[in-house]
Amino acid sequence: MKAGKLVLIVDDNLNFVKRLIGLLEDVNGIRGINIASDFEEAKTLFFAEEHQVVLLDINLPGKNGIELLKIFREHRPDCEIIMITNHADTYYRQLCLKLGASHFLDKSNDYGVISSLVV
Numbered sequence: 001m002k003a004g005k006l007v008l009i010v011d012d013n014l015n016f017v018k019r020l021i022g023l024l025e026d027v028n029g030i031r032g033i034n035i036a037s038d039f040e041e042a043k044t045l046f047f048a049e050e051h052q053v054v055l056l057d058i059n060l061p062g063k064n065g066i067e068l069l070k071i072f073r074e075h076r077p078d079c080e081i082i083m084i085t086n087h088a089d090t091y092y093r094q095l096c097l098k099l100g101a102s103h104f105l106d107k108s109n110d111y112g113v114i115s116s117l118v119v
Contacts, residue, residue, distance in 0.1 A: 003031060004029050004031030004032075005029055005031060005053050005118065006031055006051045006052055007024060007053045007054075008033075008034045008035075008036065008051040008055070008056065009021070009044070009054075009055045009117060010036045010042040010056045010057060011037070011055070011056075011084070012060055012061055014037070018050040020055065020114070026115075027115045027118060030118065032107060037060040038062050039062030039064070039068060040062055043054075043068065043071065044061070046068075046071075046075075046119060047075070047094050050076075052079065052080060053079070053080045053082065053118050054072060054081045054082065055084050056068060056084065057083075057107075058073075058092060058096075059087070060116045065083065066092075066095065066096065069072055069081060069096060069101055073099060073100035080102045080103075080117075080118075081097045081100065082104075083101045083103065083105065084105045084110075085105070086107050086108065088106035088108075091105070102117075
């Protein structure tokens with residue numbers, strides 16, 4: 001296995017994805033970053049390579065990120081899945097954590113902690 005973590009970013013907001021890439025490029029211990037902007041692309045990339053970390057938005061074209069969370073968790077219980085969303089209310093937080101999300105972050109308020117959770 002190659003050194004470092006392979007990260008999958010699943011988000012359809014390209015500006016946010018660019019910000020995430022900029023943040024993660026400076027983090028030691030990341031060997032690569034893949035990007036998916038919708039449900040089907042995310043599934044394809046997830047199963048094509050063994051990602052150690054997934055940064056996953058709830059709102060996506062096609063089915064939502066909560067459905068992906070269920071699929072990813074079922075197939076890769078060891079993968080770190082970090083929900084990053086604008087829907088940071090208690091309902092979604094509790095649901096995602098119950099379904100196996102490792103962390104649940106608010107895009108607006110928790111951006112600064114992302115890099116520390118990825119490594």
